[in-house]
Amino acid sequence: MTAAPSDAAAQRAELVRVLLAVAMEDRDAFQRLYRLTSAKLYGICLRICGERQAAEDVLQDVYVQVWRRAGGYEPGRASPITWLATIARHRAIDWRRRQHATASLAEPGSAAEPVDPAPRAEAALLAEEERARIADCLEALEPRPRDAVRTAFYDGVTYAELAARDGTPLGTMKSLIRRALLRLRECLSDDA
Amino acid sequence: MTPDDQALAAELALGVLDGAELAAARARLAADRAFAAEVARWEEWLAPLALAFPETSPPAGLEARVLAAIDVPGAAPRAGWRRRGALALAGLAAAVLALVVGPLRAPPPPPVPAPTRPAAAPLLAALVVPAGAEAPGRAPLAAAVDRPSGEVRIAAATVPRGRSAELWAIAEGGAPVALGLLDGGRPTRLVVAQAQRVLLRAGTTLAVSIEPPGGSPGAAPTGPVVAAGALSEG
Numbered sequence: 395m396t397a398a399p400s401d402a403a404a405q406r407a408e409l410v411r412v413l414l415a416v417a418m419e420d421r422d423a424f425q426r427l428y429r430l431t432s433a434k435l436y437g438i439c440l441r442i443c444g445e446r447q448a449a450e451d452v453l454q455d456v457y458v459q460v461w462r463r464a465g466g467y468e469p470g471r472a473s474p475i476t477w478l479a480t481i482a483r484h485r486a487i488d489w490r491r492r493q494h495a496t497a498s499l500a501e502p503g504s505a506a507e508p509v510d511p512a513p514r515a516e517a518a519l520l521a522e523e524e525r526a527r528i529a530d531c532l533e534a535l536e537p538r539p540r541d542a543v544r545t546a547f548y549d550g551v552t553y554a555e556l557a558a559r560d561g562t563p564l565g566t567m568k569s570l571i572r573r574a575l576l577r578l579r580e581c582l583s584d585d586a
Numbered sequence: 587m588t589p590d591d592q593a594l595a596a597e598l599a600l601g602v603l604d605g606a607e608l609a610a611a612r613a614r615l616a617a618d619r620a621f622a623a624e625v626a627r628w629e630e631w632l633a634p635l636a637l638a639f640p641e642t643s644p645p646a647g648l649e650a651r652v653l654a655a656i657d658v659p660g661a662a663p664r665a666g667w668r669r670r671g672a673l674a675l676a677g678l679a680a681a682v683l684a685l686v687v688g689p690l691r692a693p694p695p696p697p698v699p700a701p702t703r704p705a706a707a708p709l710l711a712a713l714v715v716p717a718g719a720e721a722p723g724r725a726p727l728a729a730a731v732d733r734p735s736g737e738v739r740i741a742a743a744t745v746p747r748g749r750s751a752e753l754w755a756i757a758e759g760g761a762p763v764a765l766g767l768l769d770g771g772r773p774t775r776l777v778v779a780q781a782q783r784v785l786l787r788a789g790t791t792l793a794v795s796i797e798p799p800g801g802s803p804g805a806a807p808t809g810p811v812v813a814a815g816a817l818s819e820g
Contacts, residue, residue, distance in 0.1 A: 414710050433642060437639045438636050450644060454652050461656045470726070482636070491604055550601050571600075576592060579596065
């Protein structure tokens with residue numbers, strides 16, 4: 395346990411350095427960034443897109459965005475991997491939204507060819523205390539809202555899809571999730 | 587920030603909105619700093635869940651595709667000093683060119699004889715907006731120092747109309763020393779005078795202040811410091 399935090403700190407420092415170099419349009423640093431982070435980001439794209447071809451296209455788009463936007467990365471604000479993961483997740487979600495726009499009658503639950511049907515979000519993979527906090531706060535929710543928030547996050551689905559999957563009226567699903575989010579917020583901002 | 591605002595920020599970060607609601611939330615994100623900060627807070631809270639997704643190596647060929655994609659014109663809309671630098675210095679010796687074009691990493695085996703002098707490790711700094719100095723248009727700036735040439739390169743800064751942005755070096759325990767003015771709106775390269783290059787070392791703070799046109803009339807910054815950060819080994 396003593397090694398993990400310093401490893402995490404060293405990795406974070408290394409990623410910050412690499413990202414700053416990418417912000418200076420250092421192509422070698424960009425390649426290094428890709429090698430350090432692509433498995434992580436591809437995992438995110440794959441989980442949300444649910445198919446390999448789309449995940450590859452989205453991942454490429456993510457790195458182009460990173461190349462363009464690295465100058466906007468603020469080391470003091472977010473950890474580099476958080477910043478990258480957020481870009482990857484939203485790009486993947488955007489892809490899903492576009493899919494839905496073109497195939498407006500997508501069957502509920504059809505999006506995920508189950509690449510990893512058992513999300514290991516709460517499995518101990520990261521030593522970051524924030525991870526424990528979100529996991530603990532989710533755990534503290536009632537089962538139904540908890541599952542809804544998890545599904546929304548893991549599958550990148552909209553309120554409309556959530557409601558359809560669950561056979562719940564849209565308005566009910568919305569207020570269920572909203573209440574859960576506000577409760578989560580209380581828990582997350584505790585001693586923050 | 588009302589509970590409704592907080593919930594909306596969370597919904598945006600979670601990714602459950604679509605259609606008109608999504609468009610409205612994004613518009614608000616662009617226009618409302620408090621709302622944007624709330625969304626950022628949620629992104630930070632939620633990101634660990636995404637980071638716990640199983641890692642999967644992408645197919646081997648994707649790396650080449652990605653590297654090719656950033657070479658497409660338009661992939662990097664910022665005026666890149668690497669490209670401008672490469673053009674401007676095309677006639678100079680290979681060793682100098684290598685320092686300008688690829689100063690941050692050892693270059694790949696070149697078709698011409700390798701430079702005889704290895705590039706010293708660059709110094710890097712993240713210049714962040716000091717607490718209390720946050721304002722629209724102020725953003726963190728990345729800076730890199732190439733020690734052999736004494737060149738400091740800084741990412742594009744927003745400079746208020748009719749003002750100048752001045753770069754300072756502050757050695758640990760020392761007084762600010764003016765290094766030069768930044769080009770507003772695009773990356774800047776400054777070659778630091780020989781006598782001041784001793785300042786370009788790890789631990790020295792680089793700071794950018796907003797000054798009257800032409801820079802501070804005195805020996806120290808007169809305007810607000812809008813970005814500052816310490817140099818460290820790259």
